[in-house]
Amino acid sequence: MIERSLDPPTGLPVMQVKIDISRQQVEKVFGLDDFWCQCVAWSTSGTQKSQKAYVRIAYLRKNFEQEPLGKEVSLDQEILLHCHPPEGVPPAEVEWLRNNDLIDPVGDPNYYITIDHNLIIKQARLADTGNYTCVASNIVARRKSSSATVIVYVDGGWSAWSAWSACGVDCNTWRSRECTQPVPGNGGRECQGLDLQSRNCTNELCPQTASGPEDVALYVGIISVALCLTLLLIVVILVYRRKKEGLDADVADSSILTTGFQPVGVKPAKPENSHLLTIQPDLTTTTSSYQGSLRPRHNATGKFPATNGPLLDPLPEGRHALHNGKLTPDPADFMTRLSTQSYFKTIPRDMANTSYGTFNFLGGRLTIPSTGISLLVPPEAIPRGKIYEVYLTVHKKEDIRLSLAGCQTLLSPIVSCGPPGVVLTKPVILSMDHCAEASPDSWAMKLKKQSYEGTWEDVLQVGEELPSDPYYCQLEAESCRIFTEQLGRFTLVGESLSMAAAKRLKLLLFAPVCCTTLEYSIRVYCIDDTQDVLKEVMQVERQLGGRLIDEPQVLLFKDSYHNLRLSIHDMPLAHWRSKLLAGYQEIPFYHIWSGSQRSLHCTFTLERISLSTCELACRLCVWQVEGEGQSFSIDFNIAKDSRPLDSEFLCSDSSAPALAGPSAFQIPYLIRQKICSSLDAPCPRGVDWRLLAQRLQLDRHLNFFASKASPTSAILDLWESQHCHRGNLNQLAGVMAEIGKQEAMIFLVTDGEC
DSSP states (O other): OEEEEEOTTTOOEEEEEOOOOOHHHHHHHHTTSOEEEOOEEEETTEEEEOOOEEEOOOEEOSSOSBOOOOEEEETTOOEEEOOBOOOEESOOEEEEEETTEEOOTTTOTTEEEOTTSOEEESSOOGGGOEEEEEEEEOSSOEEEOOOEEEEEEBOOOOOOOOOOOOOOTTSEEEEEOOSOTTOOBTTOOOOOSOSEEEEESSTTOOOOOOOOHHHHHHHHHHHHHHHHHHHHHHHHHHHHHHHHHHHHHHHHHOGGGTSOOOOTTOOOOOGGGTTOOBOOOOTTTOSOOOOSBOOOOOOTTOOOOOOOSSOOOOOTTOOOOOOOEEOOOOHHHHHHHHHTSGGGTTSOOOGGGEEEEEEOTTOEEEEETTTTEEEEEOTTSSOTTOOEEEEEEEEOGGGSOOOOOTTEEEOSOEEEEEOTTOOOSSOEEEEEEOOBOOOTTTEEEEEEEEOTTSOEEEEEETTOOOTTSSEEEEEOSSEEEEEESSOSEEEEEEEESSTTOEEEEEEEEEEESOOOSSEEEEEEEEEESOHHHHHHHHHHHHHHTEEEOSOOEEEEEESSSOOEEEEEEOOOTTTEEEOOSSSOEEEOHHHHHTOOSOSOEEEEEEEESSTTOOEEEEEEEEEETTSOEEEEEEEEETTTOOOOSSTTTSOOOOSOSEEEGGGGOSSOHHHHHHHHHHHSSOOTTSOSHHHHHHHTTOGGGHHHHHTSSOHHHHHHHHHHHHTTTTOOHHHHHHHHHHHTOGGGGGGGSOTTTO
């Protein structure tokens, strides 16, 4: 836009030029970096340039770096409330509110705001009691901190003593004082000491007076109480003697004194197997599912100890055998017993997302089907002679309170394995998916573990592990494997270090299986790219009667504070119309980035002109504002399409949720021991466990393997975890052959021969 005018003092023509350029237009050319603008004027006389005007993208992060904390202070004490506003461009301006009223340091000099945005109350007054809030704002947004409650209390103080009273008939005089200077307030301390004093006023020569009615009543009361106590004592002695006599008579007549005790419900062994005792424990009284020959039966009475603890201690000098394969105790009974313990109150009772099994020193594996979550208990991880009932469960993120600060986001499921506190002699391996687009320069990832008190603690900085740490994380492109010697509740949290940090979102399109009305709805899910969330969405849609109408796609969602937009285009207006009033729908950035809200979706409601219209062809776009996007080309018949819901896209596990003993592992136990004994010893030529790690592409974890008593065993544990029921033993045998170890030939032996 050009405006022409004359300069009144000089009469020269003046031309003013104005142009509106959007940020999107500039970023298409220059990207997301800072840029500058400059005005250039030229004529036949020459060229003139203005100063450069630098332009930066304005933003204000959501979380305060430091928020004010509540305090309780005494009257006239100084109060300091800290506030560090969120990072922003331009820097945020800070103001303070008391009970949502703006604090004006100019109008009330008792308040002072420092250059660091902290609030100082020079002398606390009773009127200063209230809720204080720090407010940060710039041209983009206005953020409020959490309120800090300040209580100004007053400790009580005594008034002066009153004058002594006249001498009374009891030959005493008294004086008093009151707790009124000042009166205690807002929880202040009461006055300490006596409020009434008395003294003899006749030098103790006061004549005794006859007992009045008050004295007689006192004596009668004392005598009555003494009589009641005496009668009560007699009754107690008589009851005690009768009970003692009855107990002696019962014991004298009992057959326990003359015969052995046989527990109820324990049948004697059959004569042909009299040398064995087979125990099938009651799952309502023990937490072990254990069956096998235990020890020779030397005691004819058939006694054995019962326990209600989490472990079933083996009998001394006995033999024990754990049945391998699928474990089939009652799931409802297991969850009922587990939920009675205080630490497990928050464990969900959803058996579809929980697996459990009973393991001994031979180890085993737990898997939650179709979630990518598993727990490998390697051989020798459980001490010999111990049997643990282990569980594995995945939680709904909205059911667990996990506070995230700054740019942090949840990258993995929240998984519990337990019971916590059990003794392990080597690490178990917890496997789960994550949705981070891994880049060392863009993420700072931490492993969090929930303590017994319910607080979440950072136990590991991924990539900065130490061999002495009880935790170790092997991060892969789409999953992570956590070595831990302590069972508990874990999750992976990431903090973006730059705006290039991205999460993988999976986009899913669902529509009704059948439609008998004019309206037709398409649901678009934007979820974290992990199998457990995908499984949950599939289950929800199965209940709603939905079906996938296109292949899922992956979208990289960046930490740019921009929302996710969804729109529908190219719809045949002669047959269909959209009931959406706006041109697009939006999902707020923080709803996605926090990772704590599952199954985020938008619904597009379409309306066909007539019931005979069945062909639907359109394009649905999903993109992050000023970021990447994906589009779906929809073209199908809503009446005839019969594609299944999840036959192709939901990874289904055919293996059992719980496997114990050798059946849980690809490598037979005896062969595993021979490989470890062959490769653990260092070899001058390097033909040892280090070469095995290199050939299996695990050499970046050499320091971790070297810290273990058996490095080869740790390598094989990781290989087993990576190749859950999909491992190629011939490939592993080929690696062993390349190393030059003859143990590779043993892989050809069948399980029966082993």
